[in-house]
Amino acid sequence: MNILIVGAGIVGFNLAQELSHEGHDISIIDADPEKIKLISEKLDVLAVRGNGCLPSTLIQGRIRDAEMVIAVTDKDEINLMVCFLAHKFEVKERFARLRNMELTGESQVFKPEELFVDHAINPAEIIIDSILKIIKTPGAVNVAEFADGQIFFRGFDVPADAPLAGKTIEEIREVCELNAFLVVAIVREGKMIIPKYENRIQAGDKIYVLVDHDFLPLILPMLNRQVDEIQKIIIYGASQIAVHLARELNEFISDVSIIEPSLEKANEAADTLEDTVILHGSGTDPDLFNDINMKDADLFLALSNNDEMNILSALLAKKHGAKRAAVITNDPDYLPILDSIGMDVTINPRLITVSEILKHLRKGQVVNLYKLIEGEAEVLEIVISAESAAAGRLINQLHMPEHSIIGAVLRVDGEMVVPGGSTEILEGDTVIVVTLPDCIGKIEKIFGKKSSFFS
Amino acid sequence: MNLKAIFNVIGILLILLSGILLVPLAVSLYYADPAPIHQWTPQAAFLASCIGSGVTGLLLWKLLPSGIEKLREREGFVIVGVAWLIITFFGALPFYLTGICPQFVDAYFESMSGFTTTGASILTHIDTLPHGILFWRNLMQWLGGMGIIILSLAIFPALGIGSFQLFKAEIPGGATVERMKPRLAETAKVLWKTYLVLTLAEIVLLMAGGMELFDAVCHTFSTMATGGFSPHQASVGHFNNLYFETVIILFMFLGGVNFALHYNLILGNFKVVFQNPELRFYVLMIVIAVAVTTLGLAHATGDSLEHAFRRAAFNVVSINSTTGYTTDDFNLWPDYLRILLVVIMMVGACSGSTSGSFKIIRVIILFKVIVRELQKLIHPRAVVRIKVGKKPLPTDYVMNVVALAGMFLGLTVTGCIALAWMGVDLTTALSASVACLFNIGPGMGQVGPTANYAALPEAGKWILILWMLMGRLEIFGILLLFLPVTWRK
Numbered sequence: 001m002n003i004l005i006v007g008a009g010i011v012g013f014n015l016a017q018e019l020s021h022e023g024h025d026i027s028i029i030d031a032d033p034e035k036i037k038l039i040s041e042k043l044d045v046l047a048v049r050g051n052g053c054l055p056s057t058l059i060q061g062r063i064r065d066a067e068m069v070i071a072v073t074d075k076d077e078i079n080l081m082v083c084f085l086a087h088k089f090e091v092k093e094r095f096a097r098l099r100n101m102e103l104t105g106e107s108q109v110f111k112p113e114e115l116f117v118d119h120a121i122n123p124a125e126i127i128i129d130s131i132l133k134i135i136k137t138p139g140a141v142n143v144a145e146f147a148d149g150q151i152f153f154r155g156f157d158v159p160a161d162a163p164l165a166g167k168t169i170e171e172i173r174e175v176c177e178l179n180a181f182l183v184v185a186i187v188r189e190g191k192m193i194i195p196k197y198e199n200r201i202q203a204g205d206k207i208y209v210l211v212d213h214d215f216l217p218l219i220l221p222m223l224n225r226q227v228d229e230i231q232k233i234i235i236y237g238a239s240q241i242a243v244h245l246a247r248e249l250n251e252f253i254s255d256v257s258i259i260e261p262s263l264e265k266a267n268e269a270a271d272t273l274e275d276t277v278i279l280h281g282s283g284t285d286p287d288l289f290n291d292i293n294m295k296d297a298d299l300f301l302a303l304s305n306n307d308e309m310n311i312l313s314a315l316l317a318k319k320h321g322a323k324r325a326a327v328i329t330n331d332p333d334y335l336p337i338l339d340s341i342g343m344d345v346t347i348n349p350r351l352i353t354v355s356e357i358l359k360h361l362r363k364g365q366v367v368n369l370y371k372l373i374e375g376e377a378e379v380l381e382i383v384i385s386a387e388s389a390a391a392g393r394l395i396n397q398l399h400m401p402e403h404s405i406i407g408a409v410l411r412v413d414g415e416m417v418v419p420g421g422s423t424e425i426l427e428g429d430t431v432i433v434v435t436l437p438d439c440i441g442k443i444e445k446i447f448g449k450k451s452s453f454f455s
Numbered sequence: 456m457n458l459k460a461i462f463n464v465i466g467i468l469l470i471l472l473s474g475i476l477l478v479p480l481a482v483s484l485y486y487a488d489p490a491p492i493h494q495w496t497p498q499a500a501f502l503a504s505c506i507g508s509g510v511t512g513l514l515l516w517k518l519l520p521s522g523i524e525k526l527r528e529r530e531g532f533v534i535v536g537v538a539w540l541i542i543t544f545f546g547a548l549p550f551y552l553t554g555i556c557p558q559f560v561d562a563y564f565e566s567m568s569g570f571t572t573t574g575a576s577i578l579t580h581i582d583t584l585p586h587g588i589l590f591w592r593n594l595m596q597w598l599g600g601m602g603i604i605i606l607s608l609a610i611f612p613a614l615g616i617g618s619f620q621l622f623k624a625e626i627p628g629g630a631t632v633e634r635m636k637p638r639l640a641e642t643a644k645v646l647w648k649t650y651l652v653l654t655l656a657e658i659v660l661l662m663a664g665g666m667e668l669f670d671a672v673c674h675t676f677s678t679m680a681t682g683g684f685s686p687h688q689a690s691v692g693h694f695n696n697l698y699f700e701t702v703i704i705l706f707m708f709l710g711g712v713n714f715a716l717h718y719n720l721i722l723g724n725f726k727v728v729f730q731n732p733e734l735r736f737y738v739l740m741i742v743i744a745v746a747v748t749t750l751g752l753a754h755a756t757g758d759s760l761e762h763a764f765r766r767a768a769f770n771v772v773s774i775n776s777t778t779g780y781t782t783d784d785f786n787l788w789p790d791y792l793r794i795l796l797v798v799i800m801m802v803g804a805c806s807g808s809t810s811g812s813f814k815i816i817r818v819i820i821l822f823k824v825i826v827r828e829l830q831k832l833i834h835p836r837a838v839v840r841i842k843v844g845k846k847p848l849p850t851d852y853v854m855n856v857v858a859l860a861g862m863f864l865g866l867t868v869t870g871c872i873a874l875a876w877m878g879v880d881l882t883t884a885l886s887a888s889v890a891c892l893f894n895i896g897p898g899m900g901q902v903g904p905t906a907n908y909a910a911l912p913e914a915g916k917w918i919l920i921l922w923m924l925m926g927r928l929e930i931f932g933i934l935l936l937f938l939p940v941t942w943r944k
Binding site: 002020025026027033040041044045046062 | 634637640641
């Protein structure tokens with residue numbers, strides 16, 4: 001497929017990279033000559049320097065041949081304009097990142113479709129959603145949902161005293177008579193393993209599980225996580241995400257405070273938020289941390305737009321006694337170190353945006369996709385159609401590649417089956433697959449149409 | 456420096472070359488070429504080269520598992536440089552094994568002259584050579600014209616990852632060349648398809664005028680590649696046929712035009728083509744040079760205008776497009792016309808074409824740099840951007856052009872001095888240096904259109920071999936091979 005991407009920031013670059021590897025023909029437009037130079041040296045794509053709002057630039061970027069336009073510049077206005085122009089050039093599918101929540105949230109005065117945006121992607125909404133889920137799942141460091149919320153995907157740290165620690169996957173399956181969840185990935189020392197029966201879970205690992213939503217409370221004791229209620233949350237940075245999140249949090253948590261270094265922004269936040277305490281100060285000020293009793297904080301969220309300040313303030317907050325810390329970092333290059341310096345939850349809005357867009361693009365019957373930070377693994381939700389090569393076969397007949405696993409099978413009647421070798425895949429099933437990137441091509445073949453490999 | 460990755464890619468290229476060598480083998484079998492001088496038969500020589508290249512290629516490819524995804528810029532240049540040296544070696548084997556070139560340097564010279572589309576030859580009595588060998592000379596030019604690495608990018612798209620470096624290092628005109636398709640493999644395919652279409656067109660036109668298939672194919676190969684090898688000693692002058700000359704002039708001209716423009720022409724974007732500043736300059740330069748030469752020849756030799764025009768048109772277009780076919784001994788022309796020829800030699804044709812030389816676009820840029828310096832004297836605070844057409848050029852690129860101009864001049868002078876030191880006369884030394892560095896072929900004096908390079912000293916031939924390669928790959932990529940820092944880990 002010919003795809004035109006406007007905006008060569010982190011999102012644009014990553015999308016171009018992924019999509020070009022998957023065999024799409026990519027053109028990318030950006031106004032910054034440095035970015036264009038970098039991208040044309042690193043990727044096999046057509047890179048055009050220019051203003052994406054100008055039809056002439058878009059023509060240079062081959063918009064006439066494009067079947068899809070993805071507008072991911074910094075500015076919502078430009079993204080809207082690009083989609084409008086793309087409509088004039090009769091491009092079939094148009095994506096835009098719209099960060100302004102008034103354009104996409106509940107209070108919107110128009111639908112994005114009215115401005116010719118087929119798919120509006122707001123990373124902020126997704127981030128707020130996942131932070132709320134993390135808060136509601138004690139101990140979880142990573143959350144996603146599949147099959148319309150039927151199946152939960154959760155990541156947990158394994159403490160030393162957890163009943164699971166030291167057990168192999170096989171032993172866990174024997175002990176747990178309910179058979180309602182499966183460990184689909186283990187992260188040990190920054191490396192992701194797709195576990196086999198004989199792999200052992202160790203204290204200090206991070207594990208990812210797929211679990212039926214009804215059974216989530218039952219697995220928490222196995223990880224020795226009590227449902228300890230979060231009572232005090234401190235947020236650094238009065239960003240758009242922080243303000244919207246605080247408003248949602250106030251519904252069920254009384255003690256929410258936001259630290260904001262800019263007086264102007266602090267005032268703005270104070271104007272819109274009723275029940276949140278807004279503090280004007282630095283995110284790295286120990287005195288301020290003492291004043292607001294950081295040692296009692298159950299969760300510290302660093303949500304400002306500055307990666308470095310987020311990391312520093314979260315480190316300091318943990319030092320001052322905050323029980324858990326979550327940080328937002330935009331630069332994916334920081335991700336490998338965040339885990340090793342003790343960040344409990346890391347959120348990357350860029351990767352979230354990329355996976356939202358990829359979800360729509362994956363070949364085959366992939367209906368949902370979630371990108372994990374470690375090892376760039378992906379969780380795919382695949383609906384088995386009648387033409388699928390996998391329909392009607394047992395799992396051990398599928399010859400799944402080594403770095404991938406079928407984590408859950410959801411039958412048409414809503415029953416979740418924890419898959420084993422003898423589980424049969426039926427037409428209409430929803431299958432959740434966890435895979436490292438080197439196996440994505442094989443997965444597509446296994447679940448694709450019998451004859452023509454999705455062509 | 457990732458040596459494994461470099462030799463892995465070179466392995467793939469050698470496998471490709473081994474496949475290509477089957478073609479002259481088949482030609483040689485068809486014509487049942489006899490062994491020339493109590494040496495290997497051409498068939499055996501081609502088979503040996505084919506096997507040698509294939510086995511070396513397979514070994515490199517299999518033994519050095521690839522890491523080609525992560526090619527850095529310098530590795531791209533090193534791959535292209537080393538690959539050309541090795542491919543030329545295997546291309547030289549048939550000449551050496553058959554004993555047509557008893558000295559290895561001569562075989563390597565002929566092969567390098569082929570692949571770089573220079574067209575300088577050390578062979579004498581060309582008409583008596585076996586068909587397979589003649590065909591191979593011209594096939595080398597055809598491959599080298601569009602580039603064997605670009606061919607491999609089109610055939611093995613798997614190489615396409617990270618291979619913008621390779622593409623940039625091989626295409627004549629370097630970074631100025633625009634991508635026609637988002638994917639390099641697709642761009643390479645479009646280039647080769649366009650090339651193929653033009654090649655077929657010329658073969659058909661030549662045969663329609665009564666040329667034999669073998670001659671038509673050979674001449675077409677070296678015309679489209681702006682190479683200049685001919686299976687006849689007297690080059691195109693052999694036929695003394697106006698129709699053939701007209702067809703060849705047309706296709707020499709087309710070979711010197713940016714292939715992106717040919718593609719646009721096929722797509723029907725006439726505006727893009729006719730507004731191209733480089734093409735306009737190219738046409739204008741040819742018109743002026745042909746006019747001056749016609750009048751000059753008519754005046755000097757008392758030739759009729761019509762006949763002078765025919766001689767002028769063919770030889771000027773041949774030299775300007777860096778082909779190097781001849782229908783006339785321009786060694787005997789008046790001096791000012793010979794110098795004019797050397798000047799248009801050095802300017803050359805368009806970027807992104809199969810021609811060698813400095814390229815018109817760079818001349819335009821140099822000219823604008825000079826104008827800018829003058830403007831700066833008049834308005835010291837003026838901001839003047841260098842533009843070609845309506846497109847401003849990045850400063851880095853302008854600097855590269857200026858440096859390249861310096862290198863071309865420097866190497867011309869160095870080559871000239873080296874040859875003169877070996878006892879070659881001034882006209883020959885200077886024109887040989889220019890004709891090889893700028894990939895033209897025939898020079899003046901002892902290396903003029905009726906003579907060839909056989910008589911030059913051996914060391915001189917090695918220098919010219921290097922000059923041809925530097926000219927084809929635009930100097931910097933080859934210079935890089937000689938810098939210790941390139942090979943450091």
